[in-house]
Amino acid sequence: xxxxxxxxxxxxxxxGQQVTLRCSSQSGHNTVSWYQQALGQGPQFIFQYYREEENxxxxxxxxxxxxxxxxxxxxxxxxxxxxxxxxxxxxASSLAMGDTxxxxxxxxxxxxx
Amino acid sequence: KQEVTQIPAALSVxxxxxxxxxxxxxDSAIYNLQWFRQxxxxxxxxxxxxxxxxxxxxxxxxxxxxDKSSGRSTLYIxxxxxxxxxxxxxxxxxxxxxxxAGTTVTVRA
Numbered sequence: 001x002x003x004x005x006x007x008x009x010x011x012x013x014x015x016g017q018q019v020t021l022r023c024s025s026q027s028g029h030n031t032v033s034w035y036q037q038a039l040g041q042g043p044q045f046i047f048q049y050y051r052e053e054e055n056x057x058x059x060x061x062x063x064x065x066x067x068x069x070x071x072x073x074x075x076x077x078x079x080x081x082x083x084x085x086x087x088x089x090x091x092a093s094s095l096a097m098g099d100t101x102x103x104x105x106x107x108x109x110x111x112x113x
Numbered sequence: 114k115q116e117v118t119q120i121p122a123a124l125s126v127x128x129x130x131x132x133x134x135x136x137x138x139x140d141s142a143i144y145n146l147q148w149f150r151q152x153x154x155x156x157x158x159x160x161x162x163x164x165x166x167x168x169x170x171x172x173x174x175x176x177x178x179x180d181k182s183s184g185r186s187t188l189y190i191x192x193x194x195x196x197x198x199x200x201x202x203x204x205x206x207x208x209x210x211x212x213x214a215g216t217t218v219t220v221r222a
Contacts, residue, residue, distance in 0.1 A: 006156075033209060042117070042202055042212030043157075056209055090156055092210070102147065102210060106156040 003027075004093050006105035013112050018079045021108045025072040025093030032074045033102070034066060037088040049074060050096075078110075086112045115140045117205060119213035127221050132190040134216045136203035141181045148177055148188050149202045151215070157202065161188070193220045 003026040013019050025032050031050050035043035045058035049068035063079040072093070078085055088109050092102040116139045126132060136146070145164045149157040163170045163179040163186070170177050174191040186203055200217045204210040 035210070035212075040214070042204075042214045043210070045209045045211070048209055058209070088154070092157075101159060101162045102204075102206075103159060104149075104157040107154075109154065 004091065004103050004105040006089075006091055006108050008108060009106065010109045011111070013081050013110065015081055015083060015112055017081050018077065019081060019110065021076040021078075021089050021091075021110070023074045023076070023091035023093075023105055025074065025091070026103060027072055029072060029093035029095055029103075031094045031096055031100075032068055032072075033092045033094075034074075034076045035090045035092065036060075037090060037107075039087075043090055046076070081112045083112050086110060115143075115205060115207060115211040117203065117211050117213040119201075119203060119216050121216060122214065123217045123219075125219040125221065126193055128193060128195060130193055130220075132188075132193050132197070132218060132220075134188040134190075134201050134203075134218070136186040136188070136213055138184045138186075138205045138211070140205075140207065141184055142207060143181065144206045144208070146177075146179055146186050147204050147206065147210070148175075148186075149204065151200045151202060153200075160201075190218075193218075195220050195222045 005024045033048040034046040037043040048056040068074040088107045094100045148160045161177045176189045200215040202215045204212045
């Protein structure tokens with residue numbers, strides 16, 4: 001049990017729609033990161049938030065956006081869904097940026113049809 | 114750009130055999146390296162964290178080494194059990210985690 005929870009666990013959306021995924025971090029963890037994991041691959045970094053500010057972004061288009069809230073919860077929003085967005089989305093929380101252990105949630109499986 | 118490679122991609126061993134999983138990375142400017150376990154369709158479970166100043170870390174039957182200068186880490190699992198069957202991922206932390214594609218391990222009873 002990592003203390004990081006994600007919702008929903010599974011989701012099916014239609015191409016062109018918008019989706020919001022949610023994550024609740026461990027209390028006291030100021031950093032949350034989101035990752036996309038396609039089938040058979042390692043997770044890819046989407047972006048990271050530290051104290052409600054985005055402070056790093058991977059190679060993902062602007063239609064991937066996020067928010068972090070003071071209560072250690074966060075959201076990943078994806079607009080204009082594409083078939084290739086089908087993946088497992090993982091959030092990870094940690095005490096600080098870099099040099100601390102990351103704890104992952106169980107993931108949200110998104111299927112775009 | 115950090116590149117992380119894991120070899121082999123898959124491994125099948127009989128119960129009781131020791132496992133050796135390899136991870137290499139291209140940029141040695143890292144804070145730490147983490148090994149994770151992932152069961153099918155599930156999230157990641159942290160196994161070991163090795164700080165950049167450390168050479169190895171141990172937890173029960175698991176031992177991980179880190180050679181930052183050569184960009185390599187090895188995860189050893191002693192006396193494997195069927196419950197060890199999973200995908201093992203290594204990730205290097207340079208403020209974000211960069212992952213390898215994983216090694217899928219099957220331990221046969």
